[in-house]
Amino acid sequence: MSGKPAARLTDPTSCPLPGHGTNPIAKGSPNVLFDNLPAARLTDTSACGSPIVGAVVSTVLINGLPAATLGSTGGHGSVVVGGSGSVIIGNSAVAAPFTAPTPLSIAAVAAPAAAKASENQPPATAPAAQPAQQAAATTAAASAIAQPVQTTDRVAAAKEIVDTFECSASQSRVFNDRDHPMGTASDPFEKSKVIEQLRVRVARSQGQHVSTKERITPFPNQQETSLCGPAVFFYALLVDRPDLYTQAIIDLWETGETTIGQLHIKPSYDCRNPKKFSHTAAGDRISAIDWISLASLRDSENDLFDYDSPGDQIPGITLPGKVKAWFTKAGATVVFDNIQFLGHINQEELVELLGYAGGQHHVTSLISASMVEGGAGVGKNHWIAWEKPPHTQGGRVDQTTLPVEVIVDSKLFSWGQSMHQVTRGYTLKQLLKDVFGGIVFSRIP
Structure with a gap:
């Protein structure tokens, strides 16, 4: 079966409206579950109020409504950027090898049992469908195609998210290096540099060799900072959900906030406009995408100090309780x-x-x-x-x-x-x- 991961309640959507960013799907089917989460359908809304309006699967109905998947679009111009790890939904089937089982020899026992049953029972009628059976019938196509979604599906989704970001005309952003601002050759947060870093990071995290001028390790790198706690969280996110990883960084770059599951990240102005960000070359203290992700997460939790420079040590320290909160809020x-x-x-x-x-x-x-x-x-x-x-x-x-x-x-x-x-x-x-x-x-x- 060709298709895409099924969308469910709490799966993230990326909304282009100012201040919206990444929002979870907030409504789903009352009785059809994928991975124990209500299935998302046409007209179901995200937390920012955007209804699912397009790119749904018209041949698979859930409670009479077309099923939503990774890539379904919303009324605000939003896109579903997350989905099931075990159920995919599509419009076309692909033939699979099938060998018919050898019939069992049950005639000798079946005949007497059938004769005895006919003496005491009225003519057989079809049993009434139970609610669970009705739900299964409604989603017969979906259940017939349930299968594990491979890591490559999420990697492909991550690459598609980066491609979409590159093709978008918007240059609006909220991250700026005070010493090398927008428009200068050394601007570390320039869009093309962020795109290149994301592409290289996703590829190298999958063991692929990619040549680049950007200084990018396969996984999140705190470098000179004290952001090892956020690095561990974003490492896990990159390994499990490279699609959510890339979308979160893009959301932060564009709007200054993002949501991963129930984890809302919104860094301060000072964090978005760091000082002494580089020594002699852009990114030589920490890469742009790692500052955007790691520093934003840590700064969002700081009540007393803004995290505004790679050299800040105390505001970057992470206690065990914070690590627990990040992981559990993310699901x-x-x-x-x-x-x-x-x-x-x-x-x-x-x-x-x-x-x-x-x-x-x-x-x-x-x-x-x-x-x-x-x-x-x-x-x-x-x-x-x-x-x-x-x-x-x-x-x-x-x-x-x-x-x-x-x-x-x-x-x-x-x-x-x-x-x-x-x-x-x-x-x-x-x-x-x-x-x-x-x-x-x-x-x-």
Whole structure:
């Protein structure tokens, strides 16, 4: 089946009206659910009041209304930019191989049973349809085509969002470098630079080699800033939903605010007009797209200080409660938490935490940056995400690993990369002293 991810209640829409930005779909079917969320249909509205009016699937009706999908359009000129991770809907079917099952030999038992039933029962009539059956019948086409949406679908959606942004005539934006303002050659927030950075980031995050003049790592990179907490969140968002990642940055660049699930991001004027943004070249302290995303998220949570320069350290520090709030508002759930408030983790706690690494979870961890190659400092000063548990020459670290064994392999996200980055020569004993627990989240839907 060819098609697009089904749209549902809370899936994001991007609205071009000033101040609207990204808004969740706020209305859906009363009895048809996709991934436990009400299905979106023609005329259903987003939180900004924009009804779905076009690019729907006319051959699939939900409660008598055409089904909405990723790419459906709204009355404000908005577009649905998110969708189901397991249901796609389309207008045309593609033939699939089918082998008929071998008939079972049940005639011998079926005949007596049928004869006995006919003696005591009136002529058979079709049973009344139950509400669930009626709903299923209404969406027969949709249920017949339910299948997992691959990561490539969301990557393709992300690339389409960037292409649409490039083709739009609007040059309106709210981010500006005070020292290299709009119209200057060194303007770091110039539209074409943001577009190039987004394209390279999405491609490199998928392992693709892309040549560019822009200094862009595969994943969010805090560089000189103290934005490791926001970097861990946007890393997870990029991995799970590259479409939402790109749309959020574009919304922030254009309007100064965006919404991811229930997470609303609206940075201050000072954050949108940073000072001392660069040393000698645009983006040499932090890239434009990373400042737009990471600094905006952190600044939105600051009550006392505006985050207005990459050199600001205190306003950028992120406590565990903030990380939890960002993930859960975006739709993830807390699966496990063993953050240590008084000391470092022990071996049993480390093994338990890293048992969640890989697969269907994000294992965020609060550490001392000295644990990461090239990092420095002591105490709880850095956030990472574990993708693969540390290994010694004896194999994966477990309860029997000796404290003196050297870590030789791992995979963790930090400073724009996801790879083995544990400081060379570090023993398990040293590692344990630098890890202060972690929070495990489900994937962002």
